[in-house]
Amino acid sequence: MSSADQTAAITLESVPALNRMFRFQWEKAQDCYVLLYPEGMVKLNGPAGEVLALVDGRRTVADIILTLQAKFPDAEGIDRDILDFLGDAREQLWISL
């Protein structure tokens, strides 16, 4: 991975995938989605969990936005929030795009 990859613009055609360092799952005891990695755990807030639940290495960013817009029709500016979150998630090395 080069530093250029980490800052390149995210397009609607990009296909995000979880990095192999992480496992994503629902944790009943935490009542939230989490990312598990060697000897650690990130607890995800509601919106972050909703987005990562759709990151599967097949769906495009556009697919993810459409799915979440349909699920949360009242949420304004959701596309911007999703793009921002995917950028943050890439910076944290949770996902590749």
Added chain:
Amino acid sequence: MSNSGSACNGQPSQAPSLSNLPGHGQPLWLLAELTYKCPLQCPYCANPVDFASKTGELSTAEWIDVFTQARELGAAQLGFSGGEPLVRQDLIELIREARNLGYYSNLITSGVGLNERKIADFREAGLDHIQVSFQAADPEVNNLLAGSEKAFKQKLAMAREVKAQGYPMVLNFVTHRHNVDQIDRIIELCVELKADYVELATCQYYGWAYENRNDLLPTRAQLERAERITNEYRDRLAAEGNPIKIIFVTPDYYEERPKGCMNGWGQVFLTVTPDGTALPCHSARMLPIEFPNVREQSIEAIWNQSNGFNHFRGYEWMKEPCASCDEKEKDFGGCRCQAFMMTGDANNTDPVCSKSPNHGMIIQAREEAELPSHKEPIYRNERNSKVFCKG
């Protein structure tokens, strides 16, 4: 297991913190010490020095029952440790069951006894992560410390295989006065092995390491140099776009405030020893406290009700200077094992704290590190352990 003190040594910043919740947290981290048997003899091993007297390992069914119960209470991370966990013939069965239960499973191994086939079989069974511990980047120092001629070559081959088979690559180097000056070579080796995450953890002084402290504690100058070199590598690698993460853990002997050991007693960590004793940290067995056993009580009763786990929860047990200290909620008075080993009273302030009346003992250890001559280490093996059993 290696004395990296996964628990004590501070984890990545995202490590869960439950200290703000009332009462106590969930046992998110289950460390399963499957056996005390080990082909190596590392003089900094965190196992109890009298391990040879502990017999009667838990059966496969008993371990699976422990995993099931702990998962119900919220455990998400499971560490297979020891001794050398590969010695257990049922390891693959335990891995498979851990995966079925939804654990993220970590195999903490010396790599001795591992091979390509096992790495693939473990992957297939659902193992998430293999941590191969190294003693140094130099085969001679590595072999000397591990008490084995072939150890280094084998570890290197296994680390490469772990990466090749798609596991995350986390390397753990236990550093001390004999290898900390090779920190540049250690980092180079990690880069060459394409590690995702490197923990350069200064040896902590428990178990065998406490007995051998005089031979292991680096000087302040050694540490400062190692930290400076590590920072230089970090900057250079980041500039090259290398995503490797390097964590440098400073030993508490060179701090003026103690570590918030285990994120608080009985808050996050649950260790189960080979014979089923449940501990709030893997060193706690040394304390003059009766700890519960999974053969006699449920994990729920152990975690929530046992005297052993409630012993140092909260702040009532504290003595001065901790009791009136405004930092007590940050460091919980430091490490109970260290307080006990050094002062004979586990309720005392950890001597690492400069407010402790016993802080002079830490200063003395630092001064001894500056002296030219050092004791020969006592190697961690069955024969030497029996000497400790006789006491």
